[in-house]
Amino acid sequence: MLNIVLFGPPGAGKGTQAEKLIAKYNLCHLSTGDIFRANIKGETELGKLAKSYMDKGELVPDQVTISMLEAEVEKNPKAQGFIFDGFPRTTPQANALANFLTSKGTSISVMLALDVKEEELIKRLLLRGADSGRADDKDENIIANRIKVYNEQTAVVADFYAAEGKFEKINGVGSKDEIFSRLCNAVEKYRVESN
Numbered sequence: 193m194l195n196i197v198l199f200g201p202p203g204a205g206k207g208t209q210a211e212k213l214i215a216k217y218n219l220c221h222l223s224t225g226d227i228f229r230a231n232i233k234g235e236t237e238l239g240k241l242a243k244s245y246m247d248k249g250e251l252v253p254d255q256v257t258i259s260m261l262e263a264e265v266e267k268n269p270k271a272q273g274f275i276f277d278g279f280p281r282t283t284p285q286a287n288a289l290a291n292f293l294t295s296k297g298t299s300i301s302v303m304l305a306l307d308v309k310e311e312e313l314i315k316r317l318l319l320r321g322a323d324s325g326r327a328d329d330k331d332e333n334i335i336a337n338r339i340k341v342y343n344e345q346t347a348v349v350a351d352f353y354a355a356e357g358k359f360e361k362i363n364g365v366g367s368k369d370e371i372f373s374r375l376c377n378a379v380e381k382y383r384v385e386s387n
């Protein structure tokens with residue numbers, strides 16, 4: 193199995209590149225942000241809970257997020273591999289994912305970390321907010337908090353994968369195709385090992 197963690201701060205381009213990667217490598221895309229937004233739209237209990245955190249740019253509590261993610265993996269028993277997009281975002285989430293995948297006889301092949309500087313992130317998020325309808329992209333204070341939370345709680349997750357020799361930093365500035373080809377080059381290095 194090829195299991196990829198697509199990593200990077202808000203606005204780094206994870207969603208865009210995930211779409212291209214799933215098409216090329218035939219993977220199942222699990223975006224925790226998308227799943228939360230679907231629950232908000234469907235007005236589920238999980239959606240109501242998630243919204244109260246997302247509206248402030250805070251993380252949804254680990255236990256809720258981990259249970260939801262595991263349930264989504266279970267729903268796709270035939271998948272040839274997964275792209276985890278927006279997960280893990282904390283060290284406890286990374287530990288939980290490792291244990292869960294071990295119990296399934298698999299593991300993360302590589303973390304691909306999109307690297308984009310803060311100024312560019314804010315520009316991209318405000319642009320996305322102007323036409324996506326995402327409330328958390330419209331407000332500069334919420335954006336600032338998401339980046340702060342990323343720096344304080346999420347950035348450290350890279351160390352978890354680096355310690356296992358599974359970390360690849362990718363320049364996230366350039367055309368979509370340029371960035372995609374950088375990602376594919378990195379994937380190829382790990383694909384052989386995971387076969």
Ligand code: ADP
Nearest residue numbers: 202203224225245246250251252257278279281
């Ligand atoms: P972005 O990467 O642009 O912030 P996402 O769609 O990945 O967008 O996430 C939107 C929001 O959903 C986050 O700010 C957070 O509140 C919540 N969220 C998504 N993934 C997680 C996660 N793994 N753990 C906790 N909260 C999460």
